[in-house]
Amino acid sequence: MTDVQLTLEALWDDPLQLDLRNTTFAVVDLETTGGPPSGAEITEVGAVKVRGGEELARLATLINPGVPVPPFITVLTGITTAMLVEAPPFEKVLPSLLEFLQGAVLVAHNAPYDVSFLKAACAMHGYRWPAPRVLDTAALARRVLLRDEVPNRKLGTLAAYFKTHTPTHRALDDALATVDVLHALIGRLGSLGISTLGETLDYLRAVTPTQRAKRYLADGLPHAPGVYIFRGHDNRPLYVGTSNDIATRVRSYFTASEKRGRISEMLAASVRVDAVECAHTLEAQVRELRLIAAHAPPYNRRSKYPERTHWIKLTTERYPRLSLVRKIGTDPAACLGPFPGVRSAQAALDAIHEAVPLRQCTAKLSAKRPSSSCVLTELGKCPAPCLLKISPEEYDSTLVDKVRQAFKTDPEPIVEPLLRRMARLTDSRRFEEAAVVRDRMLAFLRTAARMQRLEALTSISEIVAARRTDNGGWDIAIIRHGRLAAAAHAKPGVHPRRTLDIIWPTAETVVAGHGPTPCATAEESERILDWLEKPETRLVEASSGWASPARGAVRYRKLYAHGQAGARGGHADPATSRGGRVAEARRPRP
Numbered sequence: 001m002t003d004v005q006l007t008l009e010a011l012w013d014d015p016l017q018l019d020l021r022n023t024t025f026a027v028v029d030l031e032t033t034g035g036p037p038s039g040a041e042i043t044e045v046g047a048v049k050v051r052g053g054e055e056l057a058r059l060a061t062l063i064n065p066g067v068p069v070p071p072f073i074t075v076l077t078g079i080t081t082a083m084l085v086e087a088p089p090f091e092k093v094l095p096s097l098l099e100f101l102q103g104a105v106l107v108a109h110n111a112p113y114d115v116s117f118l119k120a121a122c123a124m125h126g127y128r129w130p131a132p133r134v135l136d137t138a139a140l141a142r143r144v145l146l147r148d149e150v151p152n153r154k155l156g157t158l159a160a161y162f163k164t165h166t167p168t169h170r171a172l173d174d175a176l177a178t179v180d181v182l183h184a185l186i187g188r189l190g191s192l193g194i195s196t197l198g199e200t201l202d203y204l205r206a207v208t209p210t211q212r213a214k215r216y217l218a219d220g221l222p223h224a225p226g227v228y229i230f231r232g233h234d235n236r237p238l239y240v241g242t243s244n245d246i247a248t249r250v251r252s253y254f255t256a257s258e259k260r261g262r263i264s265e266m267l268a269a270s271v272r273v274d275a276v277e278c279a280h281t282l283e284a285q286v287r288e289l290r291l292i293a294a295h296a297p298p299y300n301r302r303s304k305y306p307e308r309t310h311w312i313k314l315t316t317e318r319y320p321r322l323s324l325v326r327k328i329g330t331d332p333a334a335c336l337g338p339f340p341g342v343r344s345a346q347a348a349l350d351a352i353h354e355a356v357p358l359r360q361c362t363a364k365l366s367a368k369r370p371s372s373s374c375v376l377t378e379l380g381k382c383p384a385p386c387l388l389k390i391s392p393e394e395y396d397s398t399l400v401d402k403v404r405q406a407f408k409t410d411p412e413p414i415v416e417p418l419l420r421r422m423a424r425l426t427d428s429r430r431f432e433e434a435a436v437v438r439d440r441m442l443a444f445l446r447t448a449a450r451m452q453r454l455e456a457l458t459s460i461s462e463i464v465a466a467r468r469t470d471n472g473g474w475d476i477a478i479i480r481h482g483r484l485a486a487a488a489h490a491k492p493g494v495h496p497r498r499t500l501d502i503i504w505p506t507a508e509t510v511v512a513g514h515g516p517t518p519c520a521t522a523e524e525s526e527r528i529l530d531w532l533e534k535p536e537t538r539l540v541e542a543s544s545g546w547a548s549p550a551r552g553a554v555r556y557r558k559l560y561a562h563g564q565a566g567a568r569g570g571h572a573d574p575a576t577s578r579g580g581r582v583a584e585a586r587r588p589r590p
Contacts, residue, residue, distance in 0.1 A: 041065030046171030205256030311337035351440035458482035
């Protein structure tokens with residue numbers, strides 16, 4: 001196998017990384033009856049396929065447009081109507097031309113004009129446009145050549161400057177002239193340090209001076225899944241990201257497609273990019289989360305402060321009440337969360353209070369009489385059990401147990417009263433008030449479903465899972481209490497059990513803790529859940545059964561999905577947001 005074949009095989013999945021010497025170009029020129037594609041026809045096609053400076057093939061033919069050739073076109077090109085009578089129509093030539101373009105970069109001078117005709121022809125004759133990568137020699141000349149070198153970027157001017165084939169306004173001659181101009185321009189690119197197709201296409205786009213000056217930061221990075229870290233002068237991580245292909249992703253920061261202002265600021269402050277190769281994408285995602293949580297890079301917006309979560313927890317008082325806390329302690333049985341912020345936590349708290357009349361005052365209560373220090377009692381608005389004259393045991397069995405049940409197994413004690421209240425408000429056409437109740441209920445339901453899913457995973461001491469990759473290998477993960485303990489990739493031809501036996505002794509020891517997220521952040525466990533729940537992932541081993549409550553919050557998924565859609569539209573009718581079927585939504589099937 002030659003060096004070129006090895007290069008092509010190694011870069012087959014990413015043609016943008018091909019060296020320009022190994023890139024196949026199909027240089028095309030069209031002659032038409034004049035005007036835009038909607039009002040003109042093609043009269044001649046010329047195409048030349050080249051690679052590494054060598055011509056590989058040619059395609060040239062006249063085309064019968066089915067209409068007379070305008071006199072000014074005959075004067076310009078020399079093509080007459082009589083010359084085209086015996087020529088084939090374009091629909092007969094189009095399949096051969098599309099095959100000619102296959103696997104090549106389409107090159108043309110003023111490429112948008114030629115491409116627009118080819119796209120219109122494909123649409124007219126029922127062919128799918130193959131959408132090849134396109135290189136415009138006119139645009140490339142504008143970027144490479146200075147104004148004092150050539151007065152304009154016309155093909156004839158460039159051909160004369162580079163002393164190449166002379167264009168004649170005939171398709172094949174102009175295609176051959178474009179080939180020579182392309183090769184001359186590629187020579188100029190080499191002096192600028194541009195050697196690949198991807199770099200050439202990026203060079204054609206408008207990039208900032210900072211992006212152009214810092215492009216060297218992407219040199220030498222691996223084409224592998226993993227995490228990349230932009231670092232500043234003091235070695236501090238400025239930005240952490242993840243990708244299936246580190247090198248390609250980092251290069252994208254230095255192209256015109258990257259327009260975020262904060263990223264431009266980050267690039268200006270960066271002096272180095274570090275790469276951490278990973279076994280597969282799941283490990284890369286987890287490492288990214290851990291690095292962001294550990295270093296709080298200033299240019300990462302998400303996942304920076306996992307400790308800023310909130311929980312709703314039942315207190316351990318004589319008459320328990322609900323409290324917003326940052327940590328759940330050692331009694332996770334009576335908690336709900338984690339909530340990403342205090343606003344969503346307060347909304348869920350309000351939903352619970354509206355459904356179940358737990359006491360809300362913070363004063364110490366007696367089982368026989370209300371406290372004189374309770375402000376709500378003085379106003380006559382306190383729902384506390386002291387006013388109802390019930391014992392702590394009755395309070396616990398009739399009210400607190402409902403809340404515990406809603407948190408852990410079945411949210412119906414919270415959802416049903418809220419749905420009834422929404423229906424009454426809707427019937428009274430008090431839609432804004434109903435929308436407030438709906439939003440509170442959604443905040444509760446979403447978090448209850450999230451917590452129950454997390455607990456189902458984090459309660460398992462160990463899960464071993466594997467996923468088949470496109471190349472025939474296997475991505476392997478060992479998960480302990482919802483934390484990624486080890487990751488590996490078994491290459492094609494290597495039995496995954498052998499790889500698992502190697503990594504298992506080195507897997508991280510994870511000791512069980514308290515709560516739905518005892519050993520990892522909620523985001524890490526959710527990333528693992530998403531990976532495990534994909535159809536192509538196989539469970540190899542599990543230390544115990546993996547199950548969620550049969551009547552858990554997930555059974556209300558359609559309800560809160562409809563509610564979310566309604567909430568995005570403003571203060572909509574909550575009944576309409578659920579499809580207008582309140583009764584059906586109240587009784588979802590498990």
